[in-house]
Amino acid sequence: MIELRNVKKYFKKPVRGKGVLGMLKTLFSRKYTLVKAVDGVSFDINDGEAVGYIGANGAGKSTTIKIMSGILTPTEGDIFIDGQRPYVNRERKNVLKSIGVVFGQKTQLWLDLPLTETYDLLKGVYDIPKDEYTKRLGELIELLDMKPFISAPVRTLSLGQRMRADLAAAMLHNPKTLFLDEPTIGLDVLVKRNLISAIKSIRAQYNTTLLLTTHAMSDIEQLCERVIVLDNGKTLFDGTIDGIKHMFGDKRNITVTTNRPITSDSVQTLSDRCDVPPEISQDGRQVKFSVDAGKQHVNEFLKSVLTTLPVEDIKITETDIEQVVRTIYENGIAPPPESESDGTGGEPDGENDRKEIETDGDGQKDGKIDETD
Amino acid sequence: MKPIRTAKIYSSFTKTNFLLTFAYRGQVFLWLLGGLLTAVMSGLLWWAVFKFGDGATSIAGFTYPQMLLYMIMSAICGEALYCGTADEIARDVRNGVIGMRLTKPISYQGQHVAMAIGNFGGRMIVIGIPMITLGTIVAVFGFGLTGIEWYNVLLAVPALFLGLLLKNAIGFMFGQIAFKTQAMWGVLSMLDVFVSFLSGAIVPLSLFPSGVQTALGYTPFPSVISLPVRIFMGMCTPYEIAIGFATSLFWIVVLNVLGALWYKRSVRHVVVFGG
Numbered sequence: 001m002i003e004l005r006n007v008k009k010y011f012k013k014p015v016r017g018k019g020v021l022g023m024l025k026t027l028f029s030r031k032y033t034l035v036k037a038v039d040g041v042s043f044d045i046n047d048g049e050a051v052g053y054i055g056a057n058g059a060g061k062s063t064t065i066k067i068m069s070g071i072l073t074p075t076e077g078d079i080f081i082d083g084q085r086p087y088v089n090r091e092r093k094n095v096l097k098s099i100g101v102v103f104g105q106k107t108q109l110w111l112d113l114p115l116t117e118t119y120d121l122l123k124g125v126y127d128i129p130k131d132e133y134t135k136r137l138g139e140l141i142e143l144l145d146m147k148p149f150i151s152a153p154v155r156t157l158s159l160g161q162r163m164r165a166d167l168a169a170a171m172l173h174n175p176k177t178l179f180l181d182e183p184t185i186g187l188d189v190l191v192k193r194n195l196i197s198a199i200k201s202i203r204a205q206y207n208t209t210l211l212l213t214t215h216a217m218s219d220i221e222q223l224c225e226r227v228i229v230l231d232n233g234k235t236l237f238d239g240t241i242d243g244i245k246h247m248f249g250d251k252r253n254i255t256v257t258t259n260r261p262i263t264s265d266s267v268q269t270l271s272d273r274c275d276v277p278p279e280i281s282q283d284g285r286q287v288k289f290s291v292d293a294g295k296q297h298v299n300e301f302l303k304s305v306l307t308t309l310p311v312e313d314i315k316i317t318e319t320d321i322e323q324v325v326r327t328i329y330e331n332g333i334a335p336p337p338e339s340e341s342d343g344t345g346g347e348p349d350g351e352n353d354r355k356e357i358e359t360d361g362d363g364q365k366d367g368k369i370d371e372t373d
Numbered sequence: 374m375k376p377i378r379t380a381k382i383y384s385s386f387t388k389t390n391f392l393l394t395f396a397y398r399g400q401v402f403l404w405l406l407g408g409l410l411t412a413v414m415s416g417l418l419w420w421a422v423f424k425f426g427d428g429a430t431s432i433a434g435f436t437y438p439q440m441l442l443y444m445i446m447s448a449i450c451g452e453a454l455y456c457g458t459a460d461e462i463a464r465d466v467r468n469g470v471i472g473m474r475l476t477k478p479i480s481y482q483g484q485h486v487a488m489a490i491g492n493f494g495g496r497m498i499v500i501g502i503p504m505i506t507l508g509t510i511v512a513v514f515g516f517g518l519t520g521i522e523w524y525n526v527l528l529a530v531p532a533l534f535l536g537l538l539l540k541n542a543i544g545f546m547f548g549q550i551a552f553k554t555q556a557m558w559g560v561l562s563m564l565d566v567f568v569s570f571l572s573g574a575i576v577p578l579s580l581f582p583s584g585v586q587t588a589l590g591y592t593p594f595p596s597v598i599s600l601p602v603r604i605f606m607g608m609c610t611p612y613e614i615a616i617g618f619a620t621s622l623f624w625i626v627v628l629n630v631l632g633a634l635w636y637k638r639s640v641r642h643v644v645v646f647g648g
Contacts, residue, residue, distance in 0.1 A: 071472045096478035108473040112396045124385030125477050
């Protein structure tokens with residue numbers, strides 16, 4: 001089980017001046033900006049659960065994963081993985097043995113060696129018994145289709161092959177928990193589909209707890225039951241995939257194509273039943289309605305459309321998660337009171353919470369705040 | 374059983390780095406060429422010093438054949454003992470690979486010791502043993518060098534190994550600077566020149582003023598190159614060998630402890646944002 005309790009991670013960055021003079025001043029300046037990368041995040045993840053951890057660039061996702069995987073120490077708060085803290089020296093080893101980590105933009109493989117040598121090395125690192133190692137490596141080679149390149153030097157692998165190899169490296173010691181930080185970044189559609197299906201199979205086979213960060217919402221929909229949205233270092237939403245989809249209501253987007261141009265007057269009666277005014281295309285032959293299925297019957301609305309407008313074609317789509325997440329990134333969360341969202345979010349502070357606070361270096365006496373160079 | 378298991382874990386890194394030394398043919402060829410060129414140029418330089426000096430048969434206790442073998446040995450040992458620890462730490466920090474290393478349930482410092490041993494083993498096989506053998510044959514049969522004894526050759530092996538551990542410990546300490554600055558090229562070049570000069574890789578330490586020699590005796594540097602080469606050439610008394618080994622061991626412990634403490638502070642500077 002993973003438990004995060006009010007985790008904060010602040011960094012101090014020196015304030016750099018512009019131009020040659022500014023850079024020279026930096027050499028003697030003690031001014032810093034305080035960056036709140038993670039600012040009071042709390043959540044629990046149960047064994048075997050698959051959670052999508054999403055947020056815009058710089059929201060604090062990777063920093064959280066780095067704290068959970070023992071790379072960084074939190075400034076405040078606690079993280080427990082099966083009761084142990086990854087950043088405490090005497091507990092660290094046990095945690096690291098029970099987790100596997102894949103960073104999409106970094107590799108843990110030895111570039112100049114054949115893949116098998118890296119796996120042999122990891123066998124030693126995790127002290128995996130020989131029989132278990134052979135069995136598991138065989139399974140992973142099969143599952144991730146690595147036979148064609150298992151003896152090739154890592155440097156010669158394509159990105160898709162390298163990512164599969166990295167996933168196998170992270171799973172070799174059968175970790176209870178797997179952290180995947182943008183594992184599908186840069187992969188083509190086919191490779192991505194295969195990788196996702198391999199991760200699904202691995203989860204099904206080993207009941208691995210999964211925490212996935214990605215910008216591809218389809219990955220989250222396919223792999224996770226739950227999603228946590230992070231923004232400016234704070235949790236905005238923590239709930240089910242359905243919950244986030246419907247957090248702004250159970251919306252249906254209805255696009256109606258008409259056989260002759262229409263005006264805004266002709267959709268006036270329909271417009272009153274929508275949350276937002278309908279959008280009419282420039283040529284007047286297409287109109288888009290957004291209807292909350294929780295407030296009215298969609299079939300009734302469609303009947304009205306058919307009787308009011310000279311309909312040629314109708315297309316209905318549900319609000320997809322991508323759309324919702326885009327709205328959250330842009331505007332934060334402001335759910336209508338009757339929304340059935342089980343989110344835990346609230347209004348964002350308005351200002352950027354990951355704001356950079358200027359300090360003169362003496363202002364921050366807390367030794368835990370890390371300095372960047 | 375724990376020490377055996379620990380040794381087994383770290384031996385994987387030794388094996389990996391041992392294999393890495395054979396990964397590229399061109400690289401092996403360049404090491405050989407580098408060692409050979411340094412040895413030949415130093416040999417010629419000292420030949421000119423002896424020839425155009427005022428007829429002296431020995432300089433700072435070295436005859437020309439001794440000086441020739443010393444320079445060959447120090448050039449080859451310099452290549453064999455090349456320890457990329459500081460460079461690797463700098464690369465790990467710059468490329469963000471340090472994060473991946475920190476997710477492994479083993480010591481980063483231990484990894485580097487194991488990797489340095491593997492690297493040393495590979496380099497000794499590829500260039501160390503063949504070139505030292507060749508240099509000795511040239512010095513003994515070409516220039517009439519005497520005094521090479523089998524027991525000194527055997528004693529030089531642990532001395533070289535201690536030299537490697539010292540170089541690794543120095544490299545690990547200075548590699549920590551990479552956590553503070555990206556300008557590691559200058560730091561590493563300075564470190565290389567500094568260690569080479571003070572360890573006797575550029576000129577024998579007996580050429581230094583006696584006060585400096587005495588002061589250097591208390592530092593770890595002579596144990597890196599000067600001590601193993603002089604042991605090999607039979608230029609050390611048993612007492613000097615014993616003192617040399619004791620000094621090496623003392624500094625290996627001190628530098629590794631200091632390195633571990635500094636590393637503990639350094640990892641707090643791993644503050645990479647995002648991916």
